Amino acid sequence: MKEKRIASGNGGAAVICRGVEKAFGTGNARLQVLRGVNLEARYGELTFLLGPSGSGKTTLLSIIAGLLKHDAGSVEVLGRNLSELHNGEAALFRLKNVGFVFQQFNLIPALTAAENAAVPLLAAGWKRKDATAQAKELLTDLGMAHRADVLPNKLSGGEQQRVAFARALIQSPKLVICDEPTSALDGPTGRHVMELLRKVALSPDRAVLVVTHDFRILEFADRIAEISDGVIVKVSEGKEFQEHVR
Amino acid sequence: MLTGDRPKYFGLVLAIAFSTFLMSHQMSIFVGLLERTRSQIRDVQDASIWIMDPKTQYVDEVRALSLQDLYFVRGVEGVQWAVPLLKGIARAKAADGTFRNSILMGVDDATLTGLPQKFLAGDWQSLRNPKTVAIDRVGYEYFFGAPPYQLGQELEMGSQVVRVGAVVDASPPFVNLPVVYAKFTEAINMVGREPRQLSFVLAKAQPGVTEEELCQRIQASTGLKALTSKTFGWDTIWYYIKNTGIPINFGITISIALMVGALVSGQTFSLFILENMKYFGALKAIGVTSLRIVGMIIMQALIVLAIGYSIGIFLTALFFQLTQDNLDLRGFRLLPEIMLLTGGLIFVVVLMATILSVRRVVVVDPAVVFRG
Numbered sequence: 001m002k003e004k005r006i007a008s009g010n011g012g013a014a015v016i017c018r019g020v021e022k023a024f025g026t027g028n029a030r031l032q033v034l035r036g037v038n039l040e041a042r043y044g045e046l047t048f049l050l051g052p053s054g055s056g057k058t059t060l061l062s063i064i065a066g067l068l069k070h071d072a073g074s075v076e077v078l079g080r081n082l083s084e085l086h087n088g089e090a091a092l093f094r095l096k097n098v099g100f101v102f103q104q105f106n107l108i109p110a111l112t113a114a115e116n117a118a119v120p121l122l123a124a125g126w127k128r129k130d131a132t133a134q135a136k137e138l139l140t141d142l143g144m145a146h147r148a149d150v151l152p153n154k155l156s157g158g159e160q161q162r163v164a165f166a167r168a169l170i171q172s173p174k175l176v177i178c179d180e181p182t183s184a185l186d187g188p189t190g191r192h193v194m195e196l197l198r199k200v201a202l203s204p205d206r207a208v209l210v211v212t213h214d215f216r217i218l219e220f221a222d223r224i225a226e227i228s229d230g231v232i233v234k235v236s237e238g239k240e241f242q243e244h245v246r
Numbered sequence: 247m248l249t250g251d252r253p254k255y256f257g258l259v260l261a262i263a264f265s266t267f268l269m270s271h272q273m274s275i276f277v278g279l280l281e282r283t284r285s286q287i288r289d290v291q292d293a294s295i296w297i298m299d300p301k302t303q304y305v306d307e308v309r310a311l312s313l314q315d316l317y318f319v320r321g322v323e324g325v326q327w328a329v330p331l332l333k334g335i336a337r338a339k340a341a342d343g344t345f346r347n348s349i350l351m352g353v354d355d356a357t358l359t360g361l362p363q364k365f366l367a368g369d370w371q372s373l374r375n376p377k378t379v380a381i382d383r384v385g386y387e388y389f390f391g392a393p394p395y396q397l398g399q400e401l402e403m404g405s406q407v408v409r410v411g412a413v414v415d416a417s418p419p420f421v422n423l424p425v426v427y428a429k430f431t432e433a434i435n436m437v438g439r440e441p442r443q444l445s446f447v448l449a450k451a452q453p454g455v456t457e458e459e460l461c462q463r464i465q466a467s468t469g470l471k472a473l474t475s476k477t478f479g480w481d482t483i484w485y486y487i488k489n490t491g492i493p494i495n496f497g498i499t500i501s502i503a504l505m506v507g508a509l510v511s512g513q514t515f516s517l518f519i520l521e522n523m524k525y526f527g528a529l530k531a532i533g534v535t536s537l538r539i540v541g542m543i544i545m546q547a548l549i550v551l552a553i554g555y556s557i558g559i560f561l562t563a564l565f566f567q568l569t570q571d572n573l574d575l576r577g578f579r580l581l582p583e584i585m586l587l588t589g590g591l592i593f594v595v596v597l598m599a600t601i602l603s604v605r606r607v608v609v610v611d612p613a614v615v616f617r618g
Contacts, residue, residue, distance in 0.1 A: 062613035067531055088535070095533025102615050106528035109251070123534040167532075179616050211616075 014175050014207030015041035015064055019073035022059055033059045035230040036073065041175075044204045046197075046220060049211045051227035057211050058179070060227065064209065065098060065177055066090040078174050095124055099168030099201075103180040105160045107152040107167075113159075114139060114148040117166035124171065138166045142200060158189040162196065169201060176201050178210040182217050194220045251518065258514045259554045262592060265507025266558025269500050270580060270588040271565060276496040278578035283486045284479035285417035285577075286333065286351065286425075292359045293329070293448035294457050296478045297464055300471045304485035305478065306420070308333060310443035311470070318468045319447045324455035325464070329354035330430050330444035334437040338426060339402040340389040348385060348424040350403070352433025352444075359448055361427055364415040367395035372411030373429060379408045382416035384573050385424025403428070404436035418576040420486075507592060512599035515547065519603045523610055530612035540604045547600040555592055559585055 022034040033056045041047040041064075051057045062068035063075055066082050067090075075082045078097055085093055094100075099120075107116045117135035122128065136148045142162045152160055161181065168176050181197065182190030194217045201208050210221070218224065226234045281288075287296070287305055297319050299309040319328040332352030339345035353360035358370055361380065372378055379401065381389075390399050395413045402408075403426065416425045428436065430444070449472075451460040457474045464472035473481065487493050519526075526539055562580050569575040 058613075058616045062616055065531065065613075065616075067611070067613040067616075091530070091533045091535055093533075094531065098533075100528070100531055100615075102528055102531075104524065106524055106615060108525050119529070119534070120532055123529070123532065123538065 013040040013042050014078055015039065015047075015209060016076040017060070017064070017073065018075075020060070020063060020070050020075055021072040022056075022063065022068070022070050033230050034063075034070070037227070037230070037232055039225050039232055039235075041207045041209045042223070043174075043207050044202065045222040046202060046208045046210060048218065048221040048224045049209065049227060050213065050218070050224055052213065055227045056230040057227050061177060061179060061209070061211050065100070066094055095120060096171065097174050099171065099173035099176040101161070101164045101168045101176065101178040101181050101197075103183055105152070105164045105184070107155075107160055107163055109152055112149045112151055113144060113155065113163045113166075116152065116163050117170055119167055120171045135166060135170060138170055139163070142166055142196065156189075157185050158193060161185065161189075161193045165193075165197065165200065174206055176206065176208045178208065178212075180212055180214070181210060182212065182214050187216055190214065190217060251521075254514050254518050255550065258511055258550045259557065261510035261514065262507060262551060262554025262596065263557035263561070265503050265510075265595070266555050266588055266592050267561045268503035268506070268558075269591060270559060270562040270584055272496055272499045272503065273584045273588065274562065274566065274580050275578055276492070276500075277581060277584065279420070279492060280483045280486060282418050282420040282577060284482045285419050286349070287475055287479045287482065289362045289417050290331070290360045290448060290475065291363055292357070293450050294475050295449040295451065295461060295464070295472055296475060297328070297447040297449060297468070297470050297472045298445070300469065302471055304482040305333070306482075308445040310445060311447060312443060315468065315470060316444065316447050319449055319464055319470070322460070322464050322467045324452050324460045326450045326452040327357075328447050328449040329357055329359045331360050331446040331448050332430055332433045332437070332443075333445040334433070335423075336403050336426065336433075336436045338385070338389070338424060341400055344389055346385075346388060346424060348403075348426045349419055350433055350436055351425065351427045352430040353427055354448075355429045355431050358429075362414045362416045366393075366413040366415050368397050368410075368412030370412070372397070373427070375409075375411060377406060377408045377432060378411035378428075379403070380412040380414045380427040381410050382414055382425040384418070384422060384576075385426060386410070386413050387573065388424055401426075406432065406436050408432070408436075422574055504591060504595060508595045508599060511596050512602065515599050515603040519543070519606050523606065524615060526607045527610055527612050527615040530610065531615050536608045539607055543604050543607065544597075544600055547596055551593060551596045555589055558592075559588070 017037050017039040020034050020037040023030055023032045025031050037060055049057050049060065059068065063070045064077060066077070066085060069083070080093065082090070114132050114135040117139060118131035121131035121134060136145070139145060139148045142165060144159065144162050147155060147159055152163070155163065182193060185193060197208065198220055224236055225232050284305065299311060302308055316328060316330050319325060334350050335347050336350040337345055338348040351360060358373055361370055366383060373380060386395060389401065390396065397410055397412070399410045400407055401410060408428065414427065419425060451457055461472040461474060464470065529539055530536065566579050
């Protein structure tokens with residue numbers, strides 16, 4: 001598996017966070033969630049953000065995705081300073097450049113697998129027929145050709161995750177954000193899904209950022225950033241981290 | 247999304263269908279009842295002007311005029327012709343003893359002005375015969391049974407024994423009593439203790455004189471009230487609206503139907519939005535704009551509305567189709583105006599319910615999808 005890894009591209013960073021701070025609430029109820037986060041996610045790499053519940057990883061993920069505004073510091077994603085984008089621009093930026101894989105998949109129940117995968121294309125103004133055809137092609141690459149016309153409730157967890165991958169990748173985004181991609185899956189399925197993620201998502205001009213606390217999948221990481229209490233406490237190479245754990 | 251959630255989808259469709267059915271059905275009955283109040287005015291198609299006592303408010307409450315009034319009207323410039331009309335209640339009794347109060351219309355002996363135009367059996371010529379009347383379908387079936395119609399049957403009207411010479415298709419009256427048509431000179435002897443005088447004068451304007459203008463002239467010359475058929479019909483309808491509980495009762499039913507539609511569709515839409523919030527959040531995170539999501543939801547609401555409305559209107563139309571031969575429900579029908587009004591009301595209700603529900607979608611923080 002490790003031998004097949006794609007090299008770290010041009011070495012550039014798709015995501016650069018510098019001194020990012022974020023707090024919620026005011027006065028006595030104010031809660032400082034991020035306290036000067038520094039993080040990089042490089043092209044051609046699978047970067048894991050690892051941390052316990054409440055450490056701030058979801059907040060950081062939301063900021064990197066452009067869904068939440070940070071209070072201080074700077075966030076540069078794919079060369080764009082996110083604080084300069086207003087809501088409409090941020091939505092368009094996400095639609096064109098960022099793919100999402102959600103913890104609960106969030107596939108729309110009334111749409112087939114192919115239609116779900118085609119959602120970003122439809123939102124970008126593609127014709128339904130063309131978008132669905134494109135989605136079916138991608139699902140074929142993911143080994144889901146025979147399940148393309150099936151509704152999500154008829155798919156297994158692993159199959160739903162593959163559809164979620166297809167939806168995330170269909171616009172060929174430069175950044176893919178995965179939120180706990182294996183937490184709803186059993187061990188073997190989780191491993192298989194991560195193998196698939198490495199295979200189809202990683203490319204020299206794309207970065208993949210995975211938020212997880214699932215230690216079973218850490219072997220797939222190129223780089224692991226550990227967050228605790230709103231601060232990145234350690235960044236290590238995937239190999240180095242595993243050796244340390246052993 | 248909504249169509250994928252079958253229980254909610256069918257619940258919404260049924261709620262809208264029920265609401266549409268109740269509203270359109272009750273509005274049709276309401277309009278049909280009000281139409282019935284002016285049925286005798288509508289059936290007089292030869293004359294366009296009704297002359298009556300100045301204090302008359304509606305067609306069912308009349309103060310007798312004298313024959314002199316008829317002559318005065320005939321003398322007004324612009325009157326082409328004027329004839330008497332008697333409207334009263336007479337007890338009709340069949341040979342087997344069956345009796346019932348009936349609406350008696352005494353029409354001009356010479357011209358028979360005031361007779362309905364449609365005959366189910368016999369013809370208008372039969373009324374030329376002495377002591378011969380025309381009776382409507384309700385009256386015939388009450389006294390003599392179901393068709394086929396047999397003419398020549400006898401009825402006792404007041405102290406007179408008359409023959410049925412024709413069966414007419416008269417508009418159903420407000421109270422579903424039989425309607426009997428007789429010559430004026432014979433009718434005045436059938437009305438019991440009521441003043442044996444004419445109730446109305448029916449007139450027609452000469453060519454070149456407008457009905458409104460002639461009404462003014464008649465009022466100025468005779469001191470009597472003169473109204474066009476249309477105005478008198480509407481005055482009668484308004485009398486019933488203002489002086490009976492009919493509009494309130496029907497208004498309550500229609501309001502309840504509206505409220506049921508609003509509450510059920512509002513509640514169901516609200517639940518639908520809440521339960522699908524994570525998907526809307528995911529779509530927003532992916533980059534789909536709120537406007538597009540709202541448009542998508544409104545489109546689904548409109549589809550549900552169209553299906554529910556069509557079912558409701560179909561049920562109402564089916565009801566009136568199946569009951570069109572029922573004598574007690576004659577004249578009630580689904581008018582295009584009622585279809586449009588019901589459609590407009592149900593559209594507003596569903597749109598309001600949808601807009602109130604989709605507010606949540608607009609304000610939902612897309613980051614919610616990362617919070618599990």
